[in-house]
Amino acid sequence: MSAPVAVPRLSINRWTCRTTPLQDLLEACVAEGIGGIGLWRQDVAEIGLDALRRRVDDAGLAVTSLCRGGFFTAADPTDRAAALEDNRRAIDEAVGLGTDVLVLVVGGLTREDKDLVAARERVVENITALAPHAEQAGVRLAIEPMHPIFAADRGVVSTTAQALDIAEAVGSAAVGAIVDTYHVWWDPQLAASVARAGESGRLMGYQVCDWNLPLAAETLHSRGYMGDGFVDFPAVTRLVAGAGYTGPIEVEIFNEDVWATPVDDAVRIVRERFEQLVLPSA
Template sequence: MNPVPRLSLNQETIKQWSLPELVEGCVKAGVTGVGLWREPVQRYGVQAAAELVRDAGLTVTSLCRGGFFTAIDPERRAAALADNRAAVDEAAALGTGTLVLVSGGLPAGSRDLFAARERVADALARLAPYAADHGVRLAIEPLHPMYAADRCVVSTLAQALDLATRFPADQVGVVVDTYHLWWDDTVAAQIARAGAGGRIAAFQLADWITPLPEGALLGRGQLGDGSVDFRWFRERVDATGYTGPIEVEIFNPDLWARDGAEVLTEIVGRYRELVL
């Protein structure tokens, strides 16, 4: 099948597939990139996964995830850094230059967002040189503000860039994820800022659907089922000179309950209709 321009499929979007099924399905559908997650890759074997993807002619566009840097306890901070160095090693073995970072939420009992973000900056300072030595760029992903307390104190693209720009652009970039950023009326200016500085490390798509399911974490929508104008985002990201992959990353139990090939066919169709 003819390749679908720039489309990458994140592994979690069709979670019901094994890694070999993911690779086979993408090849059949003309999808040339995959975004991988550490846990299923570890279960399969990092080197085995790297060989499987490479032998199929696919590119690993990102590895998710590192991060969770906001702990106050020194032992927990040291453990987080050690885990992130392992994530860098895995990304390098898989042949991807992008390790997605979710910064971490507020520690128990803390209400100090500013101090938490500074601990993220401190961790980046320790980790970025190591990642650079392995050919991996750290990609800070801002998450919607509803996740600030428990998952990610970096809520806007501006906040992500304020952290990233403390470091060389080839070491630390940002993720532009439509699900997390569609609501922000400054996002066009921040995308331009990110592009001007060479900071866009990944561009990810998922829709915002309402009502949000309980917990919201697994409430990302299929392209076209919600409120996001994907072409608007793609045009603004492209205008910065970004020509990299466009990764569909959806967490949704309704999609996981369906036939994987059917879901991927639907994604490809909607991607062509709504994104290109």
């Protein structure tokens, strides 16, 4: 059997096939000509850093990002110190896996502390404290804006503009933003914000999946294959390309039906939809 034709720039995020054993996913990626994979820290904890790196290297794949660092919003000093230490470990894990992108989910609120402005200020303070370690390690901290429905529990940063404001307030070239279509497709300021990210050298990644309706009971699992929902992938991809981004494009889907699909079928669909809806505009 001839080797598959490689798909330029396509990477598949581990969480797209979350319930599949990692080795099976790696083999499915190789079979479909997918050259990159975005890993999660749960993989590091389960397999071990060195063993995980060997598996990916043996498969011939590149690690395009590590998810996730962040959760910077705790007001308690002990919790803050613990979060910073955990993020330093995440930076070191990224280095060990050979990627220079650590995705940051900044954290949400608590029922006891509902001060949104203060939570965002703590995000700035804590990323500022973390940035020197990232700079020294050669790792970029990619803030992921999250859809506003997740502001309470996961991410008090909702737009690309807010992520860039934080990066500029930190003042480190190691801090920027990642564009995830699921979270930012709705933003009326997206075009200006993506252009700003490109101009400032702070556009650090591009992730794609669709926004499906009806929303799942676990809203975060409402992501879908490109083309199944409401995202205009050619339009968003043209914005990202126009901003000068030429790096890997990760497909990151959280969907229980996708997880239940045999991995070979899921990865094949990812490739087909990517080639149809994303790659022509990239």
